Amino acid sequence: MSEPALRLEGVSRRFRTEAGELPVLTGADMRLEAGEIVALVAPSGTGKSTLLHLAGLLEKPDAGEVFVGGRAAGTLSDDARTAIRRTDIGFVYQFHHLLPEFTAEENVVLPQMADAVPRATAQARARQLLASFGLTGRENHRPGRLSGGEQQRVAIARALANAPRILLADEPTGNLDVGTSELVFTELLAAVRGQGVAALIATHNPALAARMDRVVTLRDGRVVPG
Numbered sequence: 070m071s072e073p074a075l076r077l078e079g080v081s082r083r084f085r086t087e088a089g090e091l092p093v094l095t096g097a098d099m100r101l102e103a104g105e106i107v108a109l110v111a112p113s114g115t116g117k118s119t120l121l122h123l124a125g126l127l128e129k130p131d132a133g134e135v136f137v138g139g140r141a142a143g144t145l146s147d148d149a150r151t152a153i154r155r156t157d158i159g160f161v162y163q164f165h166h167l168l169p170e171f172t173a174e175e176n177v178v179l180p181q182m183a184d185a186v187p188r189a190t191a192q193a194r195a196r197q198l199l200a201s202f203g204l205t206g207r208e209n210h211r212p213g214r215l216s217g218g219e220q221q222r223v224a225i226a227r228a229l230a231n232a233p234r235i236l237l238a239d240e241p242t243g244n245l246d247v248g249t250s251e252l253v254f255t256e257l258l259a260a261v262r263g264q265g266v267a268a269l270i271a272t273h274n275p276a277l278a279a280r281m282d283r284v285v286t287l288r289d290g291r292v293v294p295g
């Protein structure tokens with residue numbers, strides 16, 4: 070079998086809390102194949118965000134290894150990890166995390182410029198991505214002037230700006246009302262399927278999870294079929 074987009078091997082993470090050591094992940098293994106869309110559905114507090122942060126190279130595991138396109142992240146310099154995060158991985162948070170002082174378009178342009186894309190090219194891609202999320206006419210609005218659904222659409226456009234191979238999303242529609250969540254989620258799925266992006270998406274919503282290729286959950290700190 071060819072190398073998956075993302076592979077976790079024996080990944081462990083524990084936190085030190087007032088009550089003592091909290092083992093959240095205890096040797097988690099998983100594969101995310103190229104272009105595959107996987108739902109991560111697990112009860113609150115079982116480690117979904119922790120897993121996504123490790124997979125996204127935002128944090129380092131205490132043990133085990135994260136492979137992105139076959140490259141072992143633990144063997145790389147911080148600069149090399151940052152470069153992989155920028156070019157290969159898009160991350161969508163539950164709350165948009167857009168830069169409030171920049172417009173919608175600038176929020177989608179900036180990660181591309183950090184990846185050395187010329188400004189005019191980055192602007193054209195940003196406009197095209199924003200248009201694909203129904204945001205034509207909103208390009209020059211700052212996040213504070215956008216609705217919650219629009220903010221999340223911009224955040225998704227930003228995550229896709231550098232055409233990553235992997236999209237990681239942590240309850241990307243979790244703070245939206247049911248109707249808006251359904252709409253934004255449908256657009257998110259269409260975008261990742263259309264671009265052939267592998268995606269790991271945490272959600273509490275079983276109906277949304279059922280629309281992905283497969284479901285995994287977390288049990289006793291490990292990834293198991295959901």
Ligand SMILES: Nc1ncnc2c1ncn2[C@@H]1O[C@H](COP(=O)(O)OP(=O)(O)OP(=O)(O)O)[C@@H](O)[C@H]1O
Nearest residue numbers: 084085086093111112113114115116117118119120
């Ligand atoms: N930096 C940290 N320091 C201490 N404990 C932490 C830290 N980050 C997470 N935890 C704890 O680890 C456990 C797993 O947290 P995590 O956020 O990964 O769960 P989750 O499944 O994403 O939860 P939710 O569905 O509520 O977002 C929780 O008990 C949490 O309190």
